[in-house]
Amino acid sequence: MTTTVPRVFAFHEFAGVAEAVADHVVHAQNLALSKEPYSLKNTGGSNSTPANSSSLNVPGSNGTGNAPVSRQSSSRSIGHSHSAAASGLRGPSSSKLKKIKEKQFKIALSGGSLIQVLHEGLLKRQDVLWGKWDIYFADERLVPFESSESNFGNTKRKILDLIDTRTYGTPRVYHINESLINDPQECADDYEKELIKGFAGRDSVKLPMFDLFLLGCAPDGHIASLFPNFSENLRENLAWVVPVTNAPSGPSNRISLTIPVICHSHQVTFVVEGATKAPVVKTIMERPEKGLPSSIVNEGAAGRVAWFVDDDALTDVQVTKKKYKFLVNTDASQISPSPPVPE
Numbered sequence: 001m002t003t004t005v006p007r008v009f010a011f012h013e014f015a016g017v018a019e020a021v022a023d024h025v026v027h028a029q030n031l032a033l034s035k036e037p038y039s040l041k042n043t044g045g046s047n048s049t050p051a052n053s054s055s056l057n058v059p060g061s062n063g064t065g066n067a068p069v070s071r072q073s074s075s076r077s078i079g080h081s082h083s084a085a086a087s088g089l090r091g092p093s094s095s096k097l098k099k100i101k102e103k104q105f106k107i108a109l110s111g112g113s114l115i116q117v118l119h120e121g122l123l124k125r126q127d128v129l130w131g132k133w134d135i136y137f138a139d140e141r142l143v144p145f146e147s148s149e150s151n152f153g154n155t156k157r158k159i160l161d162l163i164d165t166r167t168y169g170t171p172r173v174y175h176i177n178e179s180l181i182n183d184p185q186e187c188a189d190d191y192e193k194e195l196i197k198g199f200a201g202r203d204s205v206k207l208p209m210f211d212l213f214l215l216g217c218a219p220d221g222h223i224a225s226l227f228p229n230f231s232e233n234l235r236e237n238l239a240w241v242v243p244v245t246n247a248p249s250g251p252s253n254r255i256s257l258t259i260p261v262i263c264h265s266h267q268v269t270f271v272v273e274g275a276t277k278a279p280v281v282k283t284i285m286e287r288p289e290k291g292l293p294s295s296i297v298n299e300g301a302a303g304r305v306a307w308f309v310d311d312d313a314l315t316d317v318q319v320t321k322k323k324y325k326f327l328v329n330t331d332a333s334q335i336s337p338s339p340p341v342p343e
């Protein structure tokens with residue numbers, strides 16, 4: 001492994017992380033909805049692009065062949081037309097609005113602490129075109145959605161249920177099939193079919209390509225539900241989604257999108273905060289040869305990776321810190337107070 005240094009944006013406090021991450025997400029949204037072909041120009045980062053999806057194979061339900069996809073989508077999409085102009089989005093001219101209508105912003109969300117960051121950063125903004133979002137999950141813990149450990153459940157309670165959908169539209173949300181939580185392999189295969197339907201379209205593709213893949217990183221080094229030393233999962237290069245059993249922390253049964261899927265995204269962004277994360281961040285940044293999952297992604301998606309980290313998580317970490325420059329031109333009057341979180 002070569003030493004690849006990602007962009008690391010440092011922040012004095014949590015609130016700063018939340019606002020910067022929101023700006024970064026909205027910028028990715030605007031790029032995805034307005035640019036054809038997709039370009040990373042002006043993102044403040046590298047202009048390298050993901051590997052080309054020239055191969056026309058999709059993984060089958062077992063991750064090894066071409067399987068027919070027949071199950072109806074489990075996504076919830078309550079159609080709601082939404083005007084970009086009314087939303088406060090700035091930038092796209094009227095000639096581009098037709099294109100915008102046809103496109104969706106495809107984002108993968110992790111669970112854990114990221115959800116609170118997005119809650120604080122995104123809900124108060126008026127330029128989030130929620131109705132144009134296709135939301136997938138980087139991983140899921142196989143627990144009922146009502147559990148406080150469910151990534152989809154928490155996202156629903158802390159973000160999705162709080163969106164003013166009459167104004168901003170309703171995102172399409174692609175979550176696991178809750179009836180399969182007792183069968184990790186079946187659940188992973190089923191979620192992979194969801195991805196194939198969402199990304200393969202009429203043709204088929206080698207890998208899905210998210211506009212933005214948001215990741216956290218736990219103190220033990222796991223990202224999504226890819227754990228250090230689970231080498232079979234970390235090396236998986238056919239399946240898009242893998243089952244995880246015997247996870248060493250949190251719920252033991254999970255499913256996770258794989259490293260090739262993560263690395264194929266247009267942008268991969270880590271959001272990490274808190275002093276408990278400092279040791280693992282140090283290892284990731286200073287000892288990439290240890291092969292922690294984040295280091296694999298730093299290398300595999302080199303030039304498209306950004307880290308948003310608070311100072312506590314960067315304690316004693318030798319890395320070049322950058323100051324985040326806000327990219328979306330939003331004046332303060334467009335930001336409304338965050339809605340209350342239901343108990």
Ligand SMILES: O=C1O[C@H](COP(=O)(O)O)[C@@H](O)[C@H](O)[C@H]1O
Pocket residue numbers: 109110111112113114138139140141151215216217218219222223224225250
């Ligand atoms: O178990 C999980 O943990 C990771 C990291 O969570 P954090 O709270 O330490 O940020 C999370 O990204 C993943 O989605 C989740 O299932």
